[in-house]
Amino acid sequence: MIAAHxxxxxxxxxxxxxxxxxxxxxxxxxxxxxxxxxxxxxxxxALLLRQVLISGPISYALGSxxxxxxxxxxxxxxxxxxLLIVAAVGAVILPYARRSxxxxxxxxxxxxxYTAFLLxxxxxxxxxxxxxxxxxxxxxxxxxxxxxxxIALGRDRRALTAAxxxxxxxxxxxxxxxxxxxxxxxxxxxxxxxxxAERLPPLAGNRTVLxxxxxxxxxxxxxxxxxxxxxxxxxxxxxxxxxVTGFLAATATKVSVYVLLRFFFTVFGxxxxxEALAIGKLLIPLAAIAILVCSTVAIFQNNVKRMLAYSSIAxxxxxxxxxxxxxxxxxxxGILHLFNHAMMKGGLFLALGCVFLxxxxxxxxxxxxxxxxxxxxMFSFVLGGLSLVGVPFTVGFISKWYLVQAAxxxxxxxxxxxxxxxxxxxxxxxxxxxxxAYFKPAPEGEGEGAxxxxxxxxxxxxxxxxxxxxxxxxxxxxxxxxxxxxxAAAQLIGGAS
Amino acid sequence: MEVFGLYNYxxxxxxxxxxxxxxxxxxxxxxxxxxxxxxxxxMFILYISMGKVRGGTAPIIVExxxxxxxxxCYSNPLPHVLILTAIVVGVATTALGLALIVRIxxxxxxxxxxxxxxxxxxx
Numbered sequence: 001m002i003a004a005h006x007x008x009x010x011x012x013x014x015x016x017x018x019x020x021x022x023x024x025x026x027x028x029x030x031x032x033x034x035x036x037x038x039x040x041x042x043x044x045x046a047l048l049l050r051q052v053l054i055s056g057p058i059s060y061a062l063g064s065x066x067x068x069x070x071x072x073x074x075x076x077x078x079x080x081x082x083l084l085i086v087a088a089v090g091a092v093i094l095p096y097a098r099r100s101x102x103x104x105x106x107x108x109x110x111x112x113x114y115t116a117f118l119l120x121x122x123x124x125x126x127x128x129x130x131x132x133x134x135x136x137x138x139x140x141x142x143x144x145x146x147x148x149x150x151i152a153l154g155r156d157r158r159a160l161t162a163a164x165x166x167x168x169x170x171x172x173x174x175x176x177x178x179x180x181x182x183x184x185x186x187x188x189x190x191x192x193x194x195x196x197a198e199r200l201p202p203l204a205g206n207r208t209v210l211x212x213x214x215x216x217x218x219x220x221x222x223x224x225x226x227x228x229x230x231x232x233x234x235x236x237x238x239x240x241x242x243x244v245t246g247f248l249a250a251t252a253t254k255v256s257v258y259v260l261l262r263f264f265f266t267v268f269g270x271x272x273x274x275e276a277l278a279i280g281k282l283l284i285p286l287a288a289i290a291i292l293v294c295s296t297v298a299i300f301q302n303n304v305k306r307m308l309a310y311s312s313i314a315x316x317x318x319x320x321x322x323x324x325x326x327x328x329x330x331x332x333x334g335i336l337h338l339f340n341h342a343m344m345k346g347g348l349f350l351a352l353g354c355v356f357l358x359x360x361x362x363x364x365x366x367x368x369x370x371x372x373x374x375x376x377x378m379f380s381f382v383l384g385g386l387s388l389v390g391v392p393f394t395v396g397f398i399s400k401w402y403l404v405q406a407a408x409x410x411x412x413x414x415x416x417x418x419x420x421x422x423x424x425x426x427x428x429x430x431x432x433x434x435x436x437a438y439f440k441p442a443p444e445g446e447g448e449g450a451x452x453x454x455x456x457x458x459x460x461x462x463x464x465x466x467x468x469x470x471x472x473x474x475x476x477x478x479x480x481x482x483x484x485x486x487x488a489a490a491q492l493i494g495g496a497s
Numbered sequence: 498m499e500v501f502g503l504y505n506y507x508x509x510x511x512x513x514x515x516x517x518x519x520x521x522x523x524x525x526x527x528x529x530x531x532x533x534x535x536x537x538x539x540m541f542i543l544y545i546s547m548g549k550v551r552g553g554t555a556p557i558i559v560e561x562x563x564x565x566x567x568x569x570c571y572s573n574p575l576p577h578v579l580i581l582t583a584i585v586v587g588v589a590t591t592a593l594g595l596a597l598i599v600r601i602x603x604x605x606x607x608x609x610x611x612x613x614x615x616x617x618x619x620x
Contacts (some may be wrong), residue, residue, distance in 0.1 A: 061544060134579050141586045148593055157604035161613060164597045171533055171590050175540050178583060182540070184574070186547045 003047070004406060005075040007060035010044040010083065011126050013037050013232035015051070018118040027110030030274030031098050032115040038090040038121060045087035045125075049080040054486070059131070067131075068192045068457065076132030077343055078488040082128045082258045085342050088469075089250040090121045093350070096463035097243045100353050104241045105153060113153060117247070121144040124255045133181045133191045133267070136259065137174065140223070143255070144170045147248055151240040162235035169222055169232040176219030176227030183212035184267075196267050217261050224256030227290035230313045237309035245305060249312055250346030250467075257319050261334075264323070265492040270416050274326040286375060288418045290317030295425035306360045307429055310347055312387060314422060315341045318403060320376045321415065325406045331489035332482070333402035339481055340387070340395035340471065348384040351377050354456035367433060369442025374462055378437045380468045386432035387471045390423045394475040398482070435450065505546045512539035520527035524610040526601065530594045537587045541580050 002009070017037035018431050021030040052058060057076040061067060075083070094117075101113055123143025126373045148170070152163035178373075185191055185209040188199040203209050203354050225233040233253075237245045240288050264273040291314045298310035315337070322334025352362050354377040357367050387394035400419055407415040442453075455461070512535055519532025549572055556571040598608055605613050 092590065134582075138582055138586070141590075145586075145593060148597070152597055152600070157601075158617065160597055160604055164526065164594065164601065167590065167594050167597065168529060169531060172517075172520065172536065174586075177539055179543065180539050182544050182576075414535045436595055 003051075004284040005060075006048050006051075007042050007058060007075060007129060008062060010041060010048065010087075010129060011038045011122060013044070013148075014100055014118045014122040014125065016116050018122065021111055021115045021118060025111050027102070027114075029102075030111040030114040031094070034097075034118050035094045037095045037118060038087070040346055041121065041125065041341050042084075042087040042091040042275075043051075044479070045080075045083040048075050048170045049077075049084050050483075052080040053487075054078055054251050058321050070196045071135050072131040072192055072194070073129050074194070076488075077484060078261065079092060079128045079258060079334070081097070081484050083125060083254065083490055085254060086121070086124050086128060086251045086341055089247065089342055089346050092463045093247050093250075093346070095245060096246075096350055096353070096460050099457050099459050100243050100357060101241065103357050104155060104243075106264075109153065113150070113241075116146045116149045116153075117243075119143075120150060120247070120252075123344070124251050124303065127255050128258060129438075131193050131194065133184065133193060134178075135191075137178050137181060140177065140259075141174055143252065144223075147244075150244040151236050152249075154239040154241050157238035158235065162232075166232040167237045169229075173219045173222030173229075176215045176222065180212045180215035180219060182241040183208050183215065186458060187212065191340060193262065193267050197269060200268060200272065204276060210277075212239060213273070214270060217260075217279065220260045220263065220338045224253050224260060225313050225316055227286045227293070227313065227317065230290075230294070230358060233313060234306050235307040237312065237349075238303055242349065242356050245309075246346050246349035246353060249308070249349050250342040253312065253316055254342055257316065257323070257334075257338055260320075261331075262321060270326060270493060280324040280326055283320050284415065287317040287321035287324060288313055288415060290320070291418055291422040292425070295422050295429070298429045298456045299425065301429075302364045304367065304433055305349070305352055306363060307433075308345065308352070311426065312345055314426075315345065315388070318419070319397065322399075322403055323408060325410065326493075327406055327409060328486070328489050328493055329409055330406035331492055333399055333406050335485040335488050336395075336402060336481060337399035338438040339485070340399045340474065343395060343467050343471040343474065344384045344387040345463055347471060348381060348388070350460070350464040350467060351384065352458050356455050357460065364432065364436050368440040369492075370453070371434075371438035373442060374455050377456050377464070380461075381437070382430075382434060383468050383472060385426075385433065387468075387475065389430055392475075393472065395471045395481075396475070398475055398478050402482075416463055423439045423464070474495060505542065509539045509543045509546070509600075512536075512542065526598045526608045526610065527595075528599070530591060533594070534587070536593060537583075541584060541587075544580040545575040548573040557577070 014037045017033055021033055024030045024178040025035060052075055052273055055076060060073040062071045062073060073463045081497055101110060105113055115382050120143050123139045123146060126139030127136055130139060148163050148167045151166060152160055184196060187206055190196055190199060200209060222229045237249060294310045298307045301307035301310060319337045322330045356362050358374060387396040390396040390400040404416045515540060516532045520529050522534060523532060544600055551571050553572045555592030556574040574606055602608050607613060
């Protein structure tokens with residue numbers, strides 16, 4: 001009975017818990033409720049993915065209104081996988097959040113923080129699960145509005161300007177997406193994605209459809225920080241509270257990448273997006289530039305959070321490049337990297353959150369000598385960094401392996417070299433952190449008042465290590481992730497099924 | 498003339514570009530929010546335009562409304578409903594944007610983008 005309503009519960013549980021958190025007012029109670037809701041969401045997502053893998057896509061008519069008129073929730077392998085990523089990251093980060101939030105935010109804001117966090121989680125899950133183009137916009141705005149709030153909670157005053165900049169850019173992006181959806185509705189008279197996929201092919205030469213495609217591509221590109229549209233991201237990630245950076249870096253951009261996949265492959269179809277319009281010719285160069293330029297910029301950052309933010313834009317480049325190939329191997333690489341990057345970048349930002357808790361800064365100078373003082377935290381950072389570089393036996397290696405393979409399938413040596421150069425650049429910026437932490441002497445204690453820096457609390461170390469551990473585990477045992485990614489890629493290439 | 502017959506779409510485009518230009522060109526944060534509002538409003542008009550059926554009335558069931566055979570005499574209610582949602586989103590965005598501006602003014606003492614930037618460079 002309940003199993004039939006899993007797609008609705010997936011969204012309703014965190015959504016209902018969010019206002020309750022606000023009513024509870026006490027930080028600890030709100031945290032406990034948010035934790036329960038996020039774990040429930042994880043269970044839902046895991047059950048849904050299992051059901052999809054066993055018996056194929058699930059279609060759920062919200063409120064029993066039949067599909068083309070009512071809002072349909074539709075789960076197939078692609079979004080089942082993304083749902084699991086988002087829910088898992090949310091469930092892992094909340095136990096971590098308690099100490100970190102208590103340290104970084106004033107007491108009276110705790111309940112509000114968990115409300116906004118749950119709303120953001122709801123929005124991201126909603127974007128992923130919905131099969132209705134307009135519903136997608138609504139959930140996108142729920143997640144965006146709450147993430148502006150979450151970013152603005154950062155202690156530095158620059159968090160405010162970063163959140164404002166993100167608000168302006170994000171709203172423009174979202175408005176572009178609604179305009180695109182509106183134009184599609186004008187051309188076809190439907191908002192349901194499956195219905196759109198059926199009605200669009202006869203309209204291939206239509207200018208309204210072309211305009212819709214352009215608006216949707218640019219709007220989604222803004223949301224996922226596609227290379228020339230990424231300016232909001234570094235500041236937003238650098239000045240947001242540590243928990244928020246970890247959560248958004250691991251989920252928000254990934255969900256936007258999924259939206260791009262959904263529109264390109266399911267709604268417009270591979271024939272229209274990649275053969276008629278050849279969008280790959282636009283995506284691949286942008287992705288290559290993102291990898292090279294943003295990895296290079298990352299090397300020159302002294303704020304480690306900002307360094308990782310630039311690295312995120314470069315890593316998004318890898319995903320977009322895989323998508324741009326529009327082959328099964330390329331898509332597999334892109335979807336794999338979606339998962340892999342969520343694990344490693346989430347873990348890295350959480351490790352930085354531990355550093356911030358104990359040291360009070362994430363600038364490179366502040367990391368001096370931490371290798372000895374916070375061995376577990378820094379070792380997790382090193383492992384995450386190795387994964388970012390793409391060393392064998394880490395997840396980073398697996399996705400890059402498939403990406404290089406996809407490039408070579410097209411006899412595209414230059415792009416394979418770009419991927420490798422990107423890895424070398426990653427090695428340089430990761431090394432800067434390693435050098436600071438392990439090879440520079442710790443600053444001398446300033447007399448009696450100097451605080452002794454010790455290892456981060458277990459409640460924060462365990463979530464960090466869960467994500468980092470996953471990024472090692474899935475680098476060795478790839479059967480689950482590669483299997484799901486390959487199936488998802490085949491489903492997208494195969495069209496609407 | 499088809500070009501003038503579609504005048505509401507021309508208004509949409511003019512409003513959209515005006516709003517977009519204001520967002521990009523103005524350094525005052527309040528003006529940026531105003532520009533963003535104009536930009537969003539253009540999208541509302543786009544949706545409302547597409548729901549209009551020439552000669553159609555409000556989509557309410559009325560006894561004895563003479564509707565010619567095979568013709569549609571109601572406007573399409575769906576875009577109206579959609580845009581109500583979008584208006585709510587727009588209001589929330591504006592409120593949040595203005596709230597952020599209040600906090601920025603408290604933290605920096607100004608709402609001009611260039612002055613905020615010069616303060617950041619100094620520190």
